[in-house]
Each structure stands twice: as structure tokens, then as C-alpha cells.
Amino acid sequence: MTTSPDSVVREFIAEHTPAFLDDLAAWLRIPSVSADPARAGEVRRSAEWLADKLRATGFPVAEVWETENGGLPAVFAEWPSGDASAPTVLVYGHHDVQPAAREDGWANDPFEPVVADGRLYGRGAADDKGQVFFHTLGVRAHLAATGRTAPAVNLKLLVEGEEESGSPHFGALIREHAERLAADVVIISDTGMWSESTPTVCTGMRGMLECQIDLYGPSQDIHSGSFGGAVPNPATEAARLVAGLHTPERRVAVPGFYEGVVELTAQERELFAELPFDEAEWLSVAKSRATLGEEGFSTLERIWARPTAEVNGIWGGYTGPGGKTIVPADAHLKLTFRLVAGQDVDKVRQSVTAWVAERLPAGIRHEIVFPGATRPCLTPLDHPALQSLARSMGRAFEQKILFTREGGSGPAADLQDVLGAPVLFLGISVPSDGWHSVGEKVELDLLAKGVETAAHLWADLAGSWDSTAR
């Protein structure tokens, strides 16, 4: 490590930060909520905005890619190195965001970003527009520091528009464009670090299987005095399904669910234990009053390395003011199963389907759909590209980098599988950033460290990792 390039990078970033933040704010103003069909046009506008911005950044190629069946568009950009031996890097992120509305409790309009106290507030500030956008300034800082006119690596960006909806068309998209996406390494820019004072590199993500179950009992709401206690109640049956999801030890009770799970190694459990985990602080970030989970595992192990079953929504019957004495006609569940390396999405889907069918009584008709699935992924701690990433991040943060995993899910495993490339995770978000919540924000100093890490990484990767040897 020399002082000179690091200072050049820092000065370049400081100089360009105001314009960079103005641009990011303009992007955050586009409410690209992929879950809301009424906002499909905004997702498209977000894609077009980004493609324009990447062209302005210097990428010679920046295209809006359509997805199949009228899905929401992704953005692809490419900037060849010019060096014959340069490795190819594909950076992944997403430009769609979670739903958000002022009425949910935001201090300001979630789509009208606000800078205050060193933070940028707004839906997508951290998840994931902010963390995609730091690469635009990062690559320019890399060029400024190295004096190059093109990156030291063949740099590709793929920014999808359906991540918050379970990436339904992402697999097909990357298979269709596998040749143009071909890379030696994939950098996922959609995760976080341990904390502002404990920078970390993430080594894997959980997968996810989304599930909606609709239960139908009487053909209309019926009087609970006249009929209650003598016919099946779909709300009761929905609740019994949920209650049956877990054993008393809070393991997932669906038979076959744990098949193939890659268990934690002793080394990983030791490294996790080095992290300054403070349960009270973690609970405060989790906005929760107590921990609860699978017996025999620590909180970090539960959220990073263990599969789960979670209820995201449940509804049925009368939910207004006062009472209504009915047996409801229907009840509904939205569930997500988080999966870890080694679990097979199709097998879990089959296990859940069979389990639900056999638990419902006669008289309850059901429908079960799995609107989306994302595979888990995991990169070994000793992979050279992972070491390169940790080194670049160490230069930006000027301290030792530890390792984590991500409990959330992204299409990392698809990229790993289709492109046959290892997946690394570069994220500067912190747990307090409020992903999917009211008041989502990004810390501006960390955003700058993200830019700086990206600025170092391309030269480090090109110089230290013999991609042809993999």
C-alpha cells in the first residue's frame, strides 16, 4: 500500500461528492416500486435514467434490457479495459425499491430525499440505489488515481429492476445474455457491513422462497352463532398452518426442509464470535424486545447461516372496528422461507406443497403459489478475489476487515451458477439504515468509503489475481 494513490482517490472523491449526491437524489426521486403494478412506468423511468447516467460516466455501452413476459427492465453497461490480460468483473445491483408511503410514518416523502446529519434519507438510499451509484464515482476515481483512460478490469454492470419482487425474470435474463455477462468474478453491491466501526466483507447470502397460501371455507362469510363450531374456519386453519411451521424448539417443522444444509464450520463460528456482537444493541436495531429462534444457535448464526420460515402477512375475516360474528369465507398467508447453501429450492417447494395439502381438513379448499425464489450462495473465506476485496476495503477504512454473511437474499446464486464465477459482496450499508422500513437512509461517510473501495479494487484485482488460473 502506498500513500499516493489513496490520497489522489480521496481528493477526487471529495471534489466530486456534491454533484454525485445531487445525481443520486434525482434517481431516488423516481419511485421505482417493483411490487406495485401501477408503478411499472416508474421502474422503467429509473432504468432509463441510470443508463443515461452510466453513458455520461464514460461507459461506452449502457443499455436498458427488457425481461420476458413484460417484466420490469434491467440496465446493462460495459467498459472494456483494453488490456488483453485484464480480468472481467460484473457488478450486480438493483434499481427497484420496496414500497413506501408518507402515511407509513416517514418524516418526509420517502421519494423526496433529504440530507441531514451526514445522512441521506429516502427509499432506496441504501437498498440499493446508493450502493449501485457509488460505482459511478468509484470507476472515475480509479481512472484519476491510475492515470488510465479505461478501467484496469473489463468492467460490466448489471442492475436489475425486480429484486424487491423476488427477481422473477432474472434467471431467464442472465441465461439469455450469458455471453455478454461472462465474467471472472461477480461483485454484488447490495449488502451491508457489521457497523460503521467494524467494516466487514460478506461471504454469502441466504436464498429465499416466497409462498402465498389462500384458504377457502364457506362460499361467503356465514353467521358464527348459527354455524360456528360445526364447519371448518379458514382463518383457524391458516393459523394452524402457521403454528405448525415450527417445532417447540423453533426449528422449521416441514419434513425434508433441512435436507442438504451446509453446516457452519468451526472456523466460521469462531470468526463470527470475534465480531463485537451486543445483543441489546442488536435488538435496538431490530426494533425488538427479545431474541427468539432455533435452539442451539447464536443470533448471528440464526440470521446468517440457518434457514427459516417467516410469516410476512396473514389476513382473513373482519378486520374493521367493532365486531362481526362470522366464520370468514377465506384466509390468506404470505410466507417466506430463507434458505442456506446446500438447500434445493425445488425440493423445498415440493416439501412445503405436500406439507400444506396434508394438514388441511376436508371442507377447506386451498391454493398455493410460490411467486419467487432466490438461491443461496456462499464463497469460501480463502478465495483470492475475496482476499483482494478485503484488502481494498482495508485501504479505504484503514483497519482490519472481518467477515459476515447476509441473512437477506439476492440473485447472487443465479449469477454464480449461470456465469460460473465466484461471487463477492461489497456493501457499505449498516444495520441502522432501515432497509424495507420507514426512514431508510445511507451514511454519507460510508458511501464515500464504498466509492473508495471500488476505486482501489479494480487495480488490486487486475494486479493480484491471475484469473486465467481459476
Add this chain to the structure above:
Amino acid sequence: MTTSPDSVVREFIAEHTPAFLDDLAAWLRIPSVSADPARAGEVRRSAEWLADKLRATGFPVAEVWETENGGLPAVFAEWPSGDASAPTVLVYGHHDVQPAAREDGWANDPFEPVVADGRLYGRGAADDKGQVFFHTLGVRAHLAATGRTAPAVNLKLLVEGEEESGSPHFGALIREHAERLAADVVIISDTGMWSESTPTVCTGMRGMLECQIDLYGPSQDIHSGSFGGAVPNPATEAARLVAGLHTPERRVAVPGFYEGVVELTAQERELFAELPFDEAEWLSVAKSRATLGEEGFSTLERIWARPTAEVNGIWGGYTGPGGKTIVPADAHLKLTFRLVAGQDVDKVRQSVTAWVAERLPAGIRHEIVFPGATRPCLTPLDHPALQSLARSMGRAFEQKILFTREGGSGPAADLQDVLGAPVLFLGISVPSDGWHSVGEKVELDLLAKGVETAAHLWADLAGSWDSTAR
């Protein structure tokens, strides 16, 4: 039983039916919808109309009674027997009706009654104006048949105006007027019979305890990938409560719930079994595909004589289109417990409160409220007044009278408790009458049987039941 008085009664009824139906139609034209604040004036007009009509019928006392807090008025009428030893009977009914509008699908204006095919169609025809009104002709037929100038019993009528709105002021009303309402027996004229071909007397109603439970986990919705599997989820816990409400045998699992329950006698079970119950037909009325309930009991026993716990509504988390990967901040349950004779409402409330509190894990805060309660009531089959009612009905219908109970709940138990009198149910409505539904009607031949039953009942009660011995 002699032929003579029965023929006199029938002739008298036949002669006066046209005028009786004209009068009933006039009352049905008053849209006394208690749920609609804009129609409070119509409810008052209905009360005044009825008081006038009762005076015209011969009742020396007929008053409109106000209810507390500006509630809707009831009607009280009284016709003393003149015989020193005459028992006192209080007939209960209501003059308010459910909402109805032509746009709901009625063939005619629901407040413009129509006679067709031996039926009188209109809102309130069966529930409950028709069944209140048959007493006006009934008492005159009784006088005609017996040659009396006043009834053989001290006859009182209480016709409330808020039954379809949950009788919010009824308890206070009867406590305030307990002395004037004092009676040896209460006749509820607001129920139905098994069917047109199987006349029955109802012997009791289930009570009800309403309950709302609100569960709070994270202080806001949190990311199910980042935190799921490590903190308690209020939707999961709400579901676990519901699932825990019943044993695998579908008995209510709350400890102490069945304390005091008056079990069915062998005679009652035998008599219930004599009813021509057709499960397929019952399921079609219940709009359900299968029966399900407490093991060891028939469908009729389950809905009439067994207490239940029913989910009327459940909600928590994301319920919109698409998915939202959250651990929800809160989840909610609306439950009703149907109670049978012998159960103590306060004890059930305490049992449920304790049961909920001990089942929730650390980290889930909860609130539990019981917005309303109605006590159960039951009159034994061998009670002399019940025998008298069955006998009178047998004369009217000229066939054997069987017995039912009512699974729903009403203010009968209040009358029983406040007045210290047994409660009987005299109703001639049938399930096809469409209470609360589009096309409500009453069968004219059954309405005449109601008049006839009332005409026999007062003499039978006075002659066969020594009320001073109770």
C-alpha cells in the same frame, strides 16, 4: 283439547286476517333501520305507530320508552288480567330492522311489502315485526275464544328498537323498569322453527363473549432477511394462539373453559336426533363443503349446545399485491366464544386472559379486550311453562312439537337474570325466511299458526301452571 275453542280461534283469525295484514304492511313501510343514524326518526315513528296500534288492540297501557344516552326507543304495553291468581307473562320482540335497499338485489322495494304465493315479502316481515305483530291478533282471538274481556294472564309486551344494533341500552332499560316488567315467564318472540313441516320450540340460546387480542413485536415492520428467525414475529404468535385454541379433537383448549357447562341430557340428544336433519341440505345453507367440530357431538349438538371459540378476523403484516419480506410489527385477532348454560362469562374472560398471557414469548407485548358479552340461557324441557307452550303450538299445528336450541345469542339471558323468570321462545319463522338477507319474507300460513299459538297459550298457561309455586 276440545274442538270448539280451536274452531272459534281459527274462524276469528280467518275473519280478521285481511285487516291484520294491512296493518302489518303499514308497519313494514316504516324503515326502522337502527344501524342507520339517518333513520333514527323512522325508528321513533315505528315505536309510536306500534304503541298506537297496541292501544287500539285493547291494551290499556302502551308507552314509548326512551333509552339512555339518546338511544332508540322501545315500546312497553300492559293488559292486566283482572284475575288475582293470573300469572304474568312478558312478551319480548323488537321493532327495528336490518338495513335493506332495492340495489342489494330485492325484486321490490324492501320497505314496500308485497304479498305473493302465500308469502309476505319485506324487510322485517319475519325479523321481527311479523312475529311481534301476531300477538295483537292472538290476544283478540284468545278473548273471542274464551269470552273474556281481558287476557287470562297479565300480559306485558316489551318491543325494543336497538336489537339489530346489538341492544346497547337494553340491559340498562330493563334494570331501570324491572318493577313494571316483573313477570313469571318471558316469551321471546324473535326466533324460528326447524321448518314449515317440522314445528319446534326453542329451549335456549348460546351466550357470547367477544374478544380482541392485539400483539406487538418489533416497533415497526423489519426486514425478514436481516432479522427473521432471530426475533419473535407477532403474526406467528397470533397464529400460534389461534392454533392453540383447540385440541386435535377440536375441543376448546383454554383451561377452565368448560367449567360449569350444563351437559346435554340423554332425552335432549334423543329429541334432537328425531329432527329430520339432512347434512347435505344443512351444508348448503351453511355455504360449506364439510362439517368439522368437537368430537363426540353431532352437528346440531355442536351449534346448539356446545361452547365454541371462533376466529372472526385475523390480520397482520403485508396483505397487498406482491410480496413484502418483513417481520410485521403487529398482528390482531377478533375472536368470539359462544357460551352455553352453566358457563360464567366472567370466569371465561379470566381464563382466556390468563391463557393468552402465559402463551406468548418474551418480546411480544399484548393487549386483550372483551368488547361485549351476552349470557347463555336455557329452559329445561320439563318446565311447566315450556310444556304449556309446546301444547299450544301442538294445537295450532295439529302435530307433535319437537325441540331445538338457537346457536346465536340475544338479550334473552338479560331478561332471565334481571326478572328472575324462565325464558321461552315462540317463533314461527323458518330458515328460508332470509333474515338479514335480500328478499326477507314470512309464510302467511305460519304467521296464522303464530296467531293461533298465542291465542291458546294464555288460557293454557293460566290454567295449567301454578306460577305461585315456582
